[in-house]
Amino acid sequence: MALPVSPLAPKTYATPPAIAGVRFATAEAGIRYKGRTDVLLAVFDEGTAVAGVLTRSLCPSAAIDWCRQNLSGGTARALVVNSGNANAFTGLKGIEAVSLTAELAARAVGCATSEVFLASTGVIGEPLDARKFDGVLDALTQKLSAEPWMEPAKAIMTTDTFAKLSEATLEIDGVTINIAGIAKGSGMIAPDMATMLSFVFTDAPIAAPVLQALLTKHNATSFNAITVDSDTSTSDTLLAFATGKAAIDPIASLDDPRAEIFGEALSDVLFDMAMQVVRDGEGATKFVTVNVSGATSDESAAKIARSIADSPLVKTAIAGEDANWGRIVMAVGKAGQPADRDKLTIAFGDHVLARNGQRAAEYSEDAATAYMKGEELSVSVDIGLGAGHATVYTCDLTHGYIDINGNYRS
Template sequence: MAAHPVSPLAPKSYPDLPEIAGVRFATAEAGIKYKNRTDVLLMAFDEGTTAAGVLTRSKCSSAAVDWCRANLPGGVARGLVVNSGNANAFTGAKGKQSVAMTADYAAKALGCSPSEVFLASTGVIGEPLSADKFAGVLDEAATRMAETPWIEPAKAIMTTDTFPKLSGAILEIDGVEVKINGIAKGSGMIAPDMATMLSFVVTDMPIAAPVLQALLARHVDTSFNAITVDSDTSTSDTLLAFATGKAGVEPIQSVDDPRAETFGEALRDVLLDLAIQVVRDGEGATKQVSVHVEGATSDASAFRIAKSIADSPLVKTAIAGEDANWGRVVMAVGKAGEPADRDKLAIRFGDLLVAKDGERAPGYDEAATSAYMKGEELELTVSLGLGEGRATVYTCDLTHGYITINGDYRS
């Protein structure tokens, strides 16, 4: 299925996510760009399903993103259509028309209103995407909807991904088992300016749409918005959450309900797990890197410094080369434009202190640091010594694989 070798950071196995009452789906081969693989996902939600979402802030957002933005305030969902291979972005009036027609087809197939159908498209930008591609495909898919296996929708939405991304959580609320399932896709054009590319989360928890929206917005900041592969932000970034309400507990109607906290934590675990999987499938990635910044003047400042480090091509190529080049971390701190005092700066690679008080740490051990760099999961920590602000950004290394994948994506 994958045009490129599977990421060395791919999981050894995939979680066997359970069915979630009120959610059924089918995938299909529409031949939009890829051959001999599924490229369309149709998902149906029972009546009463609430919806929330976080969409790209790109000024050139795709037609599907515009569609979701228009329908999210309704807060209800009955269907979801996702295709891979064509982003339907920068396709003008044709793209807008295509999106409306696709929602119509799906609404007819599912027996609901078009405004209750959410849409997402991912793939090449600027190629018109004809709604004709979907007409028969959606009707046929609607005849064979199932509740499992969840790996199928995860596969259908892949583009340059080398493995499908799934995550789930089961928690207990009021003595009742509540489930959260999530899938995501994304490998390049990944930057933490918004939710990355596509991710869909469903739960059987009864929860009002505004509460679901608030929890999603809160937890996206430390998950999908805290990852970067290449600092490029997609036109199509879409994270949608759907709650069928079938779990048989009293609904959460307010963020002040103490159960919102419990549910939010589980939601956050699923989002972060999916976000990390996106980084581990970053185009050409051979290492996963967590960049921690502490002691900043604020959390926001810490985040911008962490992002400056995680986005730096020089830091990322050094990591690819297993070179403990902490001088480039200094450079990236310096260019971030945030408050920093060179002479208070300390840097750790894992537990190894490499720099302190603005110079190489006394007792710096090049051999130990180089050995640490050979690991597959690396932790870089920068201590600014200025305040209490802290943040973590997750990224991967920058390798020949990234160049190869992106030098010939369209051809």
């Protein structure tokens, strides 16, 4: 676990403000780690709306099933997150552990189990002994506070090398609205699919269906636009909680123009956290933006961008600081999307390497190689067929990735 902090880590941490109606506490429940917090309890005042985006894995964890069921209710009173054990692929025992945890939380907080949301992250296949939460959750309700957000951000980490926090402040009807967010994970690549988790909290009064629509929309261009190694977690969870404490009229419809204003601030927070997850990609030394334009549709562009961002050959070339645009051509070709070799334009940063299916006249190996030595790189491909475009964010593939994933469990 003593991994060095990612060279791509942000230089400073965000310090989100307290969110009225949200209090939390953390504890050492001794689930797997020693000498650090591994359980988070967040408690919400009555009237808190909830929305969520969950993994599309067909082998989801028990907690995912639980959240999916409770999201239909639209209200939340408690969130329990543990690190060290993902409670995934644990069969009937996993379902029992989830039920017991929810019951313990409901009793401690004084709410219905249908208002309790759960997330677990860590090793999978190991039964989670939820009895460890007995007493712990009660004790946590005695020491709830609204700050600092660093505590919950740290309690949910597994092999993360830095805590991930974000915040946004906006004004609606002359009232300040706050958004706070925490996240953990190195994208889909957290060891043992320990999960990508992110939680967002706001005091905005916003109806659950509106919050859900905004969350789904902006998740598409933030968390769903990142990839570290193409491996989708069994437990990916993004939950948003809106306490409604801010003194403005409730936002009850997407047609309310304030929904758009709130959505943009929410989008900023999600995007910020998603970028932090990429920056903590296992073994990452380069942050890479892949832009695809000129595809036949946005969806087609996204598939091509992901094919590039997921390619081991592209990622190792970037790690080797090699402006190997041939591998970009390969990744476009294998994406299975409409493309015409002889219309492709490929650039690394501002350096156009290929145009119309062959090496560009202005191509300079020296200039491109110098560019590749940077820590933040962009790869741009124009397909030349239409107006579809997409951006995907990723990192390189290095010896660090092999070290972490070849040794983690043992």
